[in-house]
Each structure stands twice: as structure tokens, then as C-alpha cells.
Amino acid sequence: MDKWTVHIEVRLNARASARFETIRNHVHSYVTSVDRLAIPSTLDGWDDIPELASSVDRISVCESQCTAPSLTIEEMSLQIHVYKPSDSDAFEEFSNSAGNRNEDDDTMAASVCELPNKNYEGLWDSLIYADDVKMKLLDYIHATLIFSDANVDLNLVSWNRVVLLHGPPGTGKTSLCRALAQKLSIRLSHRYSHTRLLEINSHSLFSKWFSESGKLVQRLFSSITELVEEEDGFVVVLIDEVESLTAARAGAMAGTEPSDGLRVVNALLTQLDKLKQRKNVLVMATSNLVKAIDTAFLDRADIVQYVDLPSREAIYEILRSALCEIILKGIVAYVTVPALKQVQLYELMNKSAEKSDSIDPQDRSKNVSLRLLALATQCRTQGMSGRALRRLPVLALARYIGIGNFFRPQISGVLPKESKGTPVEVWLDGMEKAVGEHVRESERLN
Numbered sequence: 001m002d003k004w005t006v007h008i009e010v011r012l013n014a015r016a017s018a019r020f021e022t023i024r025n026h027v028h029s030y031v032t033s034v035d036r037l038a039i040p041s042t043l044d045g046w047d048d049i050p051e052l053a054s055s056v057d058r059i060s061v062c063e064s065q066c067t068a069p070s071l072t073i074e075e076m077s078l079q080i081h082v083y084k085p086s087d088s089d090a091f092e093e094f095s096n097s098a099g100n101r102n103e104d105d106d107t108m109a110a111s112v113c114e115l116p117n118k119n120y121e122g123l124w125d126s127l128i129y130a131d132d133v134k135m136k137l138l139d140y141i142h143a144t145l146i147f148s149d150a151n152v153d154l155n156l157v158s159w160n161r162v163v164l165l166h167g168p169p170g171t172g173k174t175s176l177c178r179a180l181a182q183k184l185s186i187r188l189s190h191r192y193s194h195t196r197l198l199e200i201n202s203h204s205l206f207s208k209w210f211s212e213s214g215k216l217v218q219r220l221f222s223s224i225t226e227l228v229e230e231e232d233g234f235v236v237v238l239i240d241e242v243e244s245l246t247a248a249r250a251g252a253m254a255g256t257e258p259s260d261g262l263r264v265v266n267a268l269l270t271q272l273d274k275l276k277q278r279k280n281v282l283v284m285a286t287s288n289l290v291k292a293i294d295t296a297f298l299d300r301a302d303i304v305q306y307v308d309l310p311s312r313e314a315i316y317e318i319l320r321s322a323l324c325e326i327i328l329k330g331i332v333a334y335v336t337v338p339a340l341k342q343v344q345l346y347e348l349m350n351k352s353a354e355k356s357d358s359i360d361p362q363d364r365s366k367n368v369s370l371r372l373l374a375l376a377t378q379c380r381t382q383g384m385s386g387r388a389l390r391r392l393p394v395l396a397l398a399r400y401i402g403i404g405n406f407f408r409p410q411i412s413g414v415l416p417k418e419s420k421g422t423p424v425e426v427w428l429d430g431m432e433k434a435v436g437e438h439v440r441e442s443e444r445l446n
Helices: 020-031 133-149 173-187 212-228 260-275 295-300 312-328 340-348 361-381 386-390 392-401 424-445
Strands: 004-012 036-038 056-061 070-072 076-083 091-095 108-115 162-166 194-200 233-239 281-287 303-306
Touching (some): 020 056, 020 076, 108 212, 133 173, 133 303, 162 295, 173 194, 194 212, 212 260, 312 392, 312 424, 340 361, 386 392
Parallel strands (some): 162 303
Antiparallel strands (some): 004 056, 036 070
């Protein structure tokens, strides 16, 4: 029978010195000793194995194309990825200074980050979308690798390794690009010894010197080409707000001479055509103004993906994940917050939330989830972005709950043991009021 590919990610701690292959073999032996795995899930019990306990931080069963909540070992084809995240910050790589003028314009045009990186741990899982955007992007990368490994003639079957994400501000486009780069650095670790994320600062590539911007783009991509020439490394190039570089050329042609912006577009397109020959590079771009992007760039993008504001269901999961985090850290008193499928069942049963804390844990959990779903419905009606949703707990504390009880001596950022956390109903009240304030401020702006 056909088996489902299931990815197992093994994160090592900073002190780990064992060979990755050794860890991989121990993990394989442990996982295959289990009858069934939940998808996705975080495994436990492996710390009884000394070789893993001394080196491993976490073992995760990742997303799969299979829609079943779990699979037996016989139904799975395991792909085990071992990695040790770097704790280094991004380092600057390229300045837009021409180098031959006494100018004070030396803004960094790009920064480079070694991946996988601790700063991006958990970012992939924190991004919640209604459709299958994340899996679509992962499958696209693997498809290009299959064609590249088979040496398919690019003149007959063409791909450019360019992805464009566009949509309203605050929908997580840039974060998704970084998360995808992090995920690829883990999934492709068996092919490439290292991965780098190069983020281009589009605005800094426009020089105050006429005709210099096109040369700056060429110089930057020459640096990128040097990175790509290391065939044992994978390079992800992120161009945020790409409309700054690819403004439609139609407007530039209004004058008798090509503008500096036209030279930038031409230079960028030329460099992208050169990079398509390399199989160890991916170019990702984001935009809030897709209509301002030159059609030639749009045509080069293999995937043009619209990233919409979150749906009601996605908003519920976003709010739930935020609430679960502050419960885990002891800021909110413990309560179980049901997953989306469970609260949808409550909704189908025509249950309504009751503002009461004198009920048994199961009823209280049900009421919390129904109130959170009602809040998600209101947030969707207001068209709130993921960025706005993630700050609701902070606004609730700052404006409606009061921070006095939390200004007590703390050790290592952990709340004192005597703190049992604020009741979750208080936080729900605060977040509901924060959303109400958002509505009023939006009305004033409009």
C-alpha cells in the first residue's frame, strides 16, 4: 500500500556533540517502537534513552498531506530531520554606498541570517491561515528540486524559483517568508550543509545619484551570486515590499529618457533570469500593492499567492494560541481552551456562553471557547489583521485589567510561585473591550 510521508523534526540543544546520523538512528528506533503517531504532535518519552536525553531538546511530528489525525507506523514513510538552531543575530552584508564617493548614504541594503535560527523557532506553527498556503509553498520547493535533480531542460519545462505573496498589511507575509526559509533549512539539511536568509532593504537601493540605483541592484545580486556559488549551501532571498523595486515601467516611459526606476526594474529582471539556472536558491517577495508591480516581474513568479485577512476560524486559533501561551506562563489561571473542532460542535448544539466562574471545569471550558469564538466573529467583522489580533492580550492587560498585580519581584521572567494567575474571564472581558476600542478608533479614522 502507498505510505504517507511524515516529517519528524529533531531539535538539538546547544551542548549536543553527537553526530546527526547517530541521533537520527536513535530517533528512528524510538519512533518505530510506537504503534501510532498523532499528526501533528510533540513526542515525549524519548528522554529515557540516554543518547537522546543528553542531546535533544524536542522531537516533533510535523504536518502531513494526510488529513487523518493519526497514522500507524506501517502507514508512514518517515523523514527524520536533525538540526541545531543558531543563536546568532542577522549580520549586515551589503551597503548601498557606491564606495567611490564621499557620501554619507551608507544604509545597509541587505542583511544575512544563518539558518536554522533560534529567533525563528516556532514561527511556522504560529502562522495560521484558513487555506493550505504553507503546504502549497513547501510542495512547490520540493517540486522544483525533483525537476532540478532530474536535469529537466529549462527550455522545455521552465520555473524561476520566484514566489510572490501579496495582500493587506498585517497578514503575516514577511513572517511566512522567514518561517518558510527556516523550515527549508531543516528539511533540506541532508542536501545542504548550511542555509542563509538574505533580506533586501528595497528602499535603500535607490541612490541619490542619478542612474546609480540600477548599478546598486547589479552589485547586490553579484554578492548573492557569490553566495549561491557555494553549492553545499541553500540561499533564500527575501525582497520585502517589492513594489519599491518593481514599480510598473509604463509610467516611467512617459518621458523621453528612461528613469532611474526603469533601470532598477530592468536590472532586477536580468538578475532574476540569471539566478533561475541555480537550484540552490529561492527568491521570495512580498507586496501590499500588487497592482503597482511590473507585469514582467509578475510573469516570472511561479506562485502569486494572495494572503488574506484571517477567517473567523483562523482568528479563533490565533486568539486561542495567544491565550494558551499566557496560561502556560502563569499570567492567566489554568483553564482548558478547546480546539476549533470542539467549539464548532458546541456551536452546532446551539450552546451559548455564560459569564460565570462558579461552574464545573468542563462547562467553564465550554463557555470560554464560545466566548472566544464570539470574539473571533467580531474581529472578522472588523477585518482585523493577524498583527492586530496578536497584541490584544497586551492591550487588555495595559488598559482594562491593570498591571499592578504583576509588578512583583520576579526571577528569570517567571511569575512568583504564589501567583495563581488572573481568571480567564477577566482576560476575555479585557480583550472584548480592546476590540470595542479598536472598532471606535477605526470609525474615527474613516
